[in-house]
Amino acid sequence: MKMCFKEERDRDFLQAYHEALRSFGKKAPFVSRTEVIRKALNSGSPRFYVTYEEARRNVRRLMNNRPISCRNRHKLEMYHELTRLVEEYMKRKPRAVFNDALFTILAEYKAPRFYMGEESAQVLLYKLQKRSWS
Structure with missing residues (x-):
């Protein structure tokens, strides 16, 4: 059951990351990855x-x-x-x-945020993007 939550959280976080990136519009290429991650983490989560x-x-x-x-x-x-x-x-x-x-x-x-640190989110994002590129 725990793995099910992890996969769901990962999918939801990746979606929040992409939405945060899109929210910057034309400025997106000039915004740091850390800033996008911070916005995604604090954007709210569909659940606990x-x-x-x-x-x-x-x-x-x-x-x-x-x-x-x-x-x-x-x-x-x-x-x-x-x-x-x-x-x-x-x-x-x-x-x-x-x-x-x-x-x-x-x-x-809904949860008010994703409950993970910025460093963990960066590592997770890297793993998720690496998996999708493979």
Whole structure:
């Protein structure tokens, strides 16, 4: 299942990269690759790329003010964002239980960004473009 998320994320990121590149119009050839990647990363993502079980475990821990074992700064940001969204959802719909709130957010909400660093995105982009050239 995790590989499925990875392939989906890679495809969505490549699409976001191409859209970011197109957004520069005639200036595109003069814009650095780093700037295009930065714009793609922050353009929003169609979803959160995490399994329900992993999100449930980490969001629940954060809601109970307990640490999570994740050390990746970008994944930590994602779990904090998911926690914030779940808490907001449950405030808006007081009858909603945690599991339903999290499931709804994972199924229906878009992520505000791709949760990876610029360096990782550059490496990923290189690999994806190399694969498409082969």
